Amino acid sequence: MFIHNFKYSIKLLLKNRQLVFWTLAFPIIMAVLFNMAFSNIENSETLEAIDIAVVDDNSFNSSLIYKNSLKSLGEGDERLFNITYTDEKGADELLSEKKVTGIFRIVKNEPVVTVNSNGLRETVLCYVVNEIKSTGDLVMKLGFEDIRKNISSGNKIDYEKEFTDIAQDVLSSDANINNVSTSNMSYIMIEYYSLIAMACMYSGLLSMTLMNYRLANVSAVGKRSAVSSAKKSRIVLPSLLASFVVQIAGLILLYLVLIFYVRADFGNELPKIILLSLAGSIAGLSVGTAVSVMVKAGENAKFTGLVGVIMAGCFFAGMMGVMMKNIVDKNVPILNKINPVAMITDGLYALYYYNSYERFWFDVISLAVFSLIVLLISINGLRRQTYDSI
Amino acid sequence: MPEKVIEVRGLTKEYKDLKAVDDLSFDVYEKEILGLLGPNGSGKSTTINSILSLLKYSSGSIKIFGKEMKPDAYDIKRDIGVIFQEVAVFEELTVYDNIDYFCGLYIRDKKQRKEYVDDAIELVGISYYKKFYPKQLSGGLLRRLNIACGIAHKPKLIFLDEPTVAVDPQSRNHILEGIKKLRENGATILYTTHYMEEVEQICDRIIIIDKGRIIAEGTSDSLKKLANIEEKISVEIHSLSDDGIEKAKKLKYATDAVYDGTNLIVSYGGGRDNMTRMIDFLRDNDYHYKKLYSERPTLNDVFLELTGKELRD
Numbered sequence: 264m265f266i267h268n269f270k271y272s273i274k275l276l277l278k279n280r281q282l283v284f285w286t287l288a289f290p291i292i293m294a295v296l297f298n299m300a301f302s303n304i305e306n307s308e309t310l311e312a313i314d315i316a317v318v319d320d321n322s323f324n325s326s327l328i329y330k331n332s333l334k335s336l337g338e339g340d341e342r343l344f345n346i347t348y349t350d351e352k353g354a355d356e357l358l359s360e361k362k363v364t365g366i367f368r369i370v371k372n373e374p375v376v377t378v379n380s381n382g383l384r385e386t387v388l389c390y391v392v393n394e395i396k397s398t399g400d401l402v403m404k405l406g407f408e409d410i411r412k413n414i415s416s417g418n419k420i421d422y423e424k425e426f427t428d429i430a431q432d433v434l435s436s437d438a439n440i441n442n443v444s445t446s447n448m449s450y451i452m453i454e455y456y457s458l459i460a461m462a463c464m465y466s467g468l469l470s471m472t473l474m475n476y477r478l479a480n481v482s483a484v485g486k487r488s489a490v491s492s493a494k495k496s497r498i499v500l501p502s503l504l505a506s507f508v509v510q511i512a513g514l515i516l517l518y519l520v521l522i523f524y525v526r527a528d529f530g531n532e533l534p535k536i537i538l539l540s541l542a543g544s545i546a547g548l549s550v551g552t553a554v555s556v557m558v559k560a561g562e563n564a565k566f567t568g569l570v571g572v573i574m575a576g577c578f579f580a581g582m583m584g585v586m587m588k589n590i591v592d593k594n595v596p597i598l599n600k601i602n603p604v605a606m607i608t609d610g611l612y613a614l615y616y617y618n619s620y621e622r623f624w625f626d627v628i629s630l631a632v633f634s635l636i637v638l639l640i641s642i643n644g645l646r647r648q649t650y651d652s653i
Numbered sequence: 654m655p656e657k658v659i660e661v662r663g664l665t666k667e668y669k670d671l672k673a674v675d676d677l678s679f680d681v682y683e684k685e686i687l688g689l690l691g692p693n694g695s696g697k698s699t700t701i702n703s704i705l706s707l708l709k710y711s712s713g714s715i716k717i718f719g720k721e722m723k724p725d726a727y728d729i730k731r732d733i734g735v736i737f738q739e740v741a742v743f744e745e746l747t748v749y750d751n752i753d754y755f756c757g758l759y760i761r762d763k764k765q766r767k768e769y770v771d772d773a774i775e776l777v778g779i780s781y782y783k784k785f786y787p788k789q790l791s792g793g794l795l796r797r798l799n800i801a802c803g804i805a806h807k808p809k810l811i812f813l814d815e816p817t818v819a820v821d822p823q824s825r826n827h828i829l830e831g832i833k834k835l836r837e838n839g840a841t842i843l844y845t846t847h848y849m850e851e852v853e854q855i856c857d858r859i860i861i862i863d864k865g866r867i868i869a870e871g872t873s874d875s876l877k878k879l880a881n882i883e884e885k886i887s888v889e890i891h892s893l894s895d896d897g898i899e900k901a902k903k904l905k906y907a908t909d910a911v912y913d914g915t916n917l918i919v920s921y922g923g924g925r926d927n928m929t930r931m932i933d934f935l936r937d938n939d940y941h942y943k944k945l946y947s948e949r950p951t952l953n954d955v956f957l958e959l960t961g962k963e964l965r966d
Binding site: 264267268274275278279280430476479482483484486487488489490491493494498648649650651652653 | 707735741759
């Protein structure tokens with residue numbers, strides 16, 4: 264029975280042209296288009312450092328993490344930034360004369376980036392500043408938690424030593440972004456990462472389609488399955504497995520195209536990228552299942568709605584420019600914390616820009632927890648056999 | 654006495670302000686075709702969905718094959734086949750694969766399943782279309798495929814919920830013949846429709862249902878007696894005064910006369926020579942008529958008599 268359902272689930276997915284297009288063909292088409300559209304831009308831009316102005320005032324000089332991080336990013340042959348240290352007025356003039364991509368300043372202890380347009384260089388500047396801020400915040404938080412623990416356990420605290428340790432951690436924290444340089448800051452790779460995240464989430468279309476076929480309150484064929492002598496688990500589980508298998512096949516095709524046709528360089532991180540893709544695909548499957556179970560709408564409306572939700576997720580995660588991710592992180596931080604696309608892209612960025620894998624594993628675990636929660640929410644609907652109306 | 658295959662007692666299904674099914678009790682006996690006849694919205698599909706445990710019903714009890722029917726009564730479900738009103742097939746699968754898939758939910762053995770699928774295809778007469786996809790089939794063929802998917806596993810009890818809706822006459826006859834064959838092969842059938850001709854043609858017993866309640870039950874002949882009509886004579890006549898209608902009502906044995914602007918329909922409670930008297934009446938009054946025919950009362954007349962409305966209202 265399991266194999267019978269699994270075999271026909273695969274057949275149902277592969278013979279659905281709409282599904283095949285969105286889950287298998289669309290990401291590959293996008294990869295080829297990205298390659299055609301951006302590879303030339305990439306070649307002309309990658310070797311040049313980004314010109315930025317830094318407002319060199321008291322606030323900046325007292326923010327050691329930014330001062331030291333920017334300094335390290337503005338040194339060496341493969342430096343990311345050409346930095347001009349100046350005052351407010353000078354920085355504004357440089358920006359208005361388009362001599363710099365953007366201005367960095369500290370206002371009320373918070374970093375502020377001013378740019379005039381939304382391009383690759385502006386995106387990189389915002390991204391890097393955001394990462395410095397995240398790292399600094401984390402180190403500060405850990406340091407203060409340490410002090411709080413000491414106080415609550417009655418330990419005698421050497422405040423001077425504690426704060427010196429924190430300060431040293433903060434000062435050395437720029438090591439996490441040491442490998443960010445003009446040689447590996449690639450716009451097209453960021454686009455490919457977004458594409459992988461999108462492809463992962465499209466697995467939701469596969470699971471949603473099959474779940475629609477399995478639920479009596481959603482489709483006529485679902486009613487037929489519900490009155491059969493087959494236990495629901497023997498219909499639902501093979502469907503989920505089939506969705507996952509087809510999704511994996513789609514991802515393999517995408518990776519083959521990315522690696523052998525468009526020559527994307529994943530370096531030594533491919534196994535981890537694949538692991539993240541698998542976690543992302545499971546998250547996509549869970550979202551598709553939840554939409555099928557919980558949204559009361561026609562099959563076409565659900566399909567369109569889910570594509571829309573995934574695209575919105577991609578947008579907020581920065582697929583159309585990392586600036587959007589920064590805006591969301593700053594104004595509605597919860598959104599990207601529950602947005603699986605953001606978890607996937609964040610994990611991919613983490614692999615690419617950090618020496619530490621902590622953030623990567625955090626994203627993988629976040630995706631696993633997200634999938635589990637969403638599946639648990641859907642489980643009642645999946646197990647349900649009798650309905651109030653049909 | 655044949656065994657009871659389905660026993661429904663006091664079945665009630667309430668929605669917020671509506672009783673879709675109201676205290677329904679009936680039995681279905683082994684190897685009979687029971688027709689559930691009623692207009693659209695009378696509660697037929699709700700009754701079937703409740704019996705199948707797809708719908709939560711408000712009160713009542715349902716037994717199938719002598720056991721209580723529950724959502725997880727897989728041993729009972731194994732012997733049930735259902736043909737829903739909506740065509741329930743996969744657009745992505747061929748005719749053969751559709752039947753094979755649904756049959757596979759009951760029959761594990763591949764060899765046996767193949768035999769069953771071939772039998773079902775033969776029964777509904779779609780052998781030529783095995784490799785076709787549903788969208789390549791006409792409405793009638795699609796309905797036949799829908800039936801094949803529901804009966805391929807050779808169930809002992811079959812629910813057919815309006816299987817001939819929007820079907821051409823040729824396919825309809827094919828479907829009805831197929832249903833008779835299923836019964837000949839030993840199946841018990843619960844058949845719902847709002848087509849009175851169909852229940853008259855194939856059902857052993859009929860339950861007439863309206864607003865979720867049983868309003869009459871019996872064989873076709875016994876039900877027709879409830880209409881208080883022995884004969885109806887229809888005359889196509891293009892001009893008839895009120896006085897003419899009144900005169901028609903006073904014909905011997907006439908119980909009623911209705912004129913709709915084209916047809917005069919006179920109902921009779923008895924009498925043997927009503928047609929002769931009608932011809933005399935038309936000739937004596939110099940009425941020019943085109944068609945004249947006599948018919949026996951139908952189940953629609955029964956429904957009209959009992960509810961004051963037509964079955965297809």
